[in-house]
Amino acid sequence: MYQKISVPVDLQHKDHLDKAIQTAADLARTYQSDLTLVAITVNEATPVAHNPEEFKTKMEAFTQEQAQKYGVEMSAKVVTSHDIAIDLDDVLDKVLHELGTDLVVMASHIPGYRDYVFTSNAGYIASHADMSVMVVR
Amino acid sequence: MDEKNQVPDPVTDYEVGQDNINPFGLDIHNPVFLISGLSIVLFVLYTLMFQEQAGAFFGWLRPAITSTFDWFFLSAGNIFVLFALLLIFLPVGSVRLGGKNAKPDFGYVGWFAMLFAAGMGIGLMFFGVSEPLSHFASSMGGTAVENGVRTDWAPLGAAAGNVDAARDLAMAATIFHWGLHPWAIYAIVALALAFFAYNKGLPLTLRSAFYPILSERVWGWWGHIIDVLAVFATLFGLATSLGFGTVQALAGFNKLYGWGTGEVAMVVLITIVTGTALFSVLRGLDGGVKLLSEINMGLAALLLLFIIFVGPTAEIFSTLASGSIAYLKELVPLSMPFGREDSNFSQGWTSFYWAWWISWSPFVGMFIARVSRGRTVREFVICVILIPTLLCMLWMAAFGGTAISQVIADAAAPVGEVAQELKLFAMVEHFPFTAILSFIGIILVLVFFVTSSDSGSLVIDTITAGGKVDAPVAQRVFWASFEGIVAAVLLLVGGKEALSALQAMTVSTGLPFTLVLLIMCYSIWVGLSAERRGQ
DSSP states (O other), X not given: OOSEEEEEOOGGGGGGGHHHHHHHHXXXXXXXXXXXXXXXXXXXXXXXXXXXXXXHHHHHHHHHHHHHHHTOOOEEEEEEESOHHHHHHHHHHHHHHHTTOSEEEEEXXXXXXXXXXXXXXHHHHHHHOSSEEEEEO | OOGGGGSOOOSOOOOTTTTEXXXXXXXXXXXXXXXXXXXXXXXXXXXXXXXXXXXXHHHHHHHHHHHXXXXXXXXXXXXXXXXXXXXXXXXXXXXXXXXXXXXOSSOHHHHHHHHHHHHTHHHHHHHHHHXXXXXXXXXXXXXXXXXXXXXXXXXXXXXXXXXHHHHHHHHHHHHHHHSHHHHHHHHHHHHHHHIIIIITOOOSSGGGGGHHHHGGGGGSHHHHHHHXXXXXXXHHHHHHHHHHHHHHHHHHHHHHHOOOOSHHXXXXXXXXXXXXXXXXXXXXXXXXXXXXXXXXXHHHHHHHHHHHHHSOHHHHHHHHHHHHHHHHHHHHHHHOOSSOSOXXXXXXXXXXXXXXXXXXXXXXXXXXXXXXXXXXXXXHHIIIIIHHHHHHHHHHHHHHHHHHHHHXXXXXXXXXXXXXXXXXXXXGGGSTTHHHHHHHHHHHHHHHHHHHHHHHHHHHHHHHTTTOSOSOHHHHHHHHHHHHHHHHHIIIIIHHHHHHHHHHHHHHTHHHHHHHHHHHHHHHHHHHHHHHHHO
């Protein structure tokens, strides 16, 4: 039913991602879909990494860890944004399309991330995207 | 290549944002945000409550600094130019900002547009006509000596009564103030910030450039002081410019359409500019400031081409040629920090300009850094210093050269007579489509204000968020609004005098920042050399 499932993740709040990733892993197993974890970062240093390369390395490690944990193959996709506080929705929307995503599974709200992810972003993606969106609460 | 080798080793364990606090869902650096915000409010209150004293104090402070430390500003300016040009030719020029695999984020057009719009767009509109004219008049007037001291404002030895020599000298002096030196000042700050942020993974804030000297202490009070000073200079620089720009744009509207220039008009205009800036802020770097900069550079290019080809084309090109040759010829005497006889010019103009560019450098430099990742140091220096200098030469030759021609043809030409803020409009009166040209002029001024306000709030927000670029956008909205409010309050309560007082203080911050920039040169050198060895 679903060929490509994507899960937007925020490495600053790894602990809050379990439910979304587990749900996506179960769906991927059921429908034999490709599963991609998507993260958006910036060129500048962040609390997660000093630069985009380090971010990418950490993201790949995290994805492998999750793949082993749930026994499902997963790949990592990292995209860089010029101005993440503003264009995160657009960048996310674009990359989901580039990946050919037909189902997005995302966490609804992560404390501390509220201004640019998931209160508004899940809402934005759910109302604007032309793919199926599952918001996990 | 081994995957691991692509990840540079972090130089510090400091985590960007680790000193941040989160009141009301914000993400701000403690204590830089609070100290900056409070001290700005206190300074505005002080200036307004004790207007006379503040006016007198700052009125004394600025010339005191620029004339006492003229040798320091001029020497430092020369060091910046030499150091930057040296980077083009030395092997360290091959270091790429963001690591050797980094790709430029912006194409050349968008990049240049943003460099110009942030760096001097607004100044070119106002001084492109008035500054060459001013130097031309003082040079024609020749030298005047009283009690063994020169009292005239002419550059170098003046050119009494010699039209061609005075025109060349005027162009040389103007290009000197808008050419290699200011762009080298911006380039040093931008390079330091970009290198330590993108190659070393340090937070994108001024203090990071001091890491090679202060190491981990840079996250403490030394760093706080540097960052607060940068916020201070940026906000006051923007607010006072917005205030003066409002007065000048209103003068233009008054001349064109007879609109009022009173308090209501000021508040309305500041509100419109700030409102447009907020709209631009909310559209982000690509959809806001980049787009507006490109539109404005397109408009400016059209205006420039129109002036060149409809105006006195041959004279403009001969002014460009002889002015540029004069600039190269007089560059050394004009930059001489010691033994100057033309002290009014070297202290009142050059030293003031250097202090002004330096006080703006944290803002412009940080913005340039933000859009320059992926360029090599060599490419960066050529594009940030040499190309803008060439374009400034052309701009000054077109606008200043045309105005000088008008004054030579008719000593009583309006462009020589009217107030500074009206000179551009007086000059275009000799052209067809005057009303359209003047309107374009005003639009350019206003849009340059919008882009400055937008990029300024982006820079202040990043500094006061401890170098985090992903802080909530509400913070940028706050700083853009704060700047508009400061400008409006100063204008309404204190008038132009209060603005002048705070502008004088902004310029005075150029003195400590000159030291900051000199140290940055050292940091850049240490950092780039180590980086190249590691490649």
